[in-house]
Amino acid sequence: MKARVHVMLKTGVLDPQGEAVRHALGGLGFDGVEGVRQGKVIELDLADGTSEATVTEMCEKLLANTVIESYSIEMNA
Amino acid sequence: MKARVHVMLKTGVLDPQGEAVRHALGGLGFDGVEGVRQGKVIELDLADGTSEATVTEMCEKLLANTVIESYSIEMNA
Numbered sequence: 831m832k833a834r835v836h837v838m839l840k841t842g843v844l845d846p847q848g849e850a851v852r853h854a855l856g857g858l859g860f861d862g863v864e865g866v867r868q869g870k871v872i873e874l875d876l877a878d879g880t881s882e883a884t885v886t887e888m889c890e891k892l893l894a895n896t897v898i899e900s901y902s903i904e905m906n907a
Numbered sequence: 908m909k910a911r912v913h914v915m916l917k918t919g920v921l922d923p924q925g926e927a928v929r930h931a932l933g934g935l936g937f938d939g940v941e942g943v944r945q946g947k948v949i950e951l952d953l954a955d956g957t958s959e960a961t962v963t964e965m966c967e968k969l970l971a972n973t974v975i976e977s978y979s980i981e982m983n984a
Contacts, residue, residue: 836948838948838950848949848950851949851969851970854969855965855969858965858968858969860961860964860965861954862953862954862957863951863952863953863954864952864953864954865951865952866949866950866951866952867949867950868947868948868949868950869947869948869949869950870945870946870947870948871913871915871945871946871947871948872925872928872943872944872945872946873915873925873943873944873945873946874940874942874943875940875941875942875943876939876940876941877938877939877940877941880939884937887937888932888935888937891935892928892931892932892935893928
C-alpha cells in the first residue's frame, strides 16, 4: 500500500524557497503570482495493513519538524 | 485561486533523499517500509482566471527539471 505525506511550513513561518520561486516566476514574465509556498512530498511504499496511526508516528518522529512544519497524510490502498 | 504542483523524480532516477528517509525509518523501528520517494510540492496563489496551461508553462520553464523530474498539477478555484 502507498501513503503520501505532505509537509509544509506553517503559516507565518518565512519560506525563502517559495519566495525565490515567486520572484523567479515574475522575472520570467508570469504575472499575477501572489504567493508561493514550497514544501515536501514523501511517497511511502508500505507493507499491507500499515495503519494511518503508524504513518502519523513517522511524521511526528522523523518526517516533519512539528515546531515549524505541518503535515497531512493521504493513505491509498 | 490556488494551484498545487507536485514534482517527483522520474522512476528509475536515483533518489538518495528518499533512500535516506527509508533507512532512517528502519533505524527508528518502523518495519515494512519498502520504498520512499521524496519530491517537492509547490503551492501557488494565482490571480483569478489563470489557466492550467500557464501553470504547465511555469513547470516546464522553472519548477521542474523535465529531464529527470515529472510533475502533476492540481487546480483549485
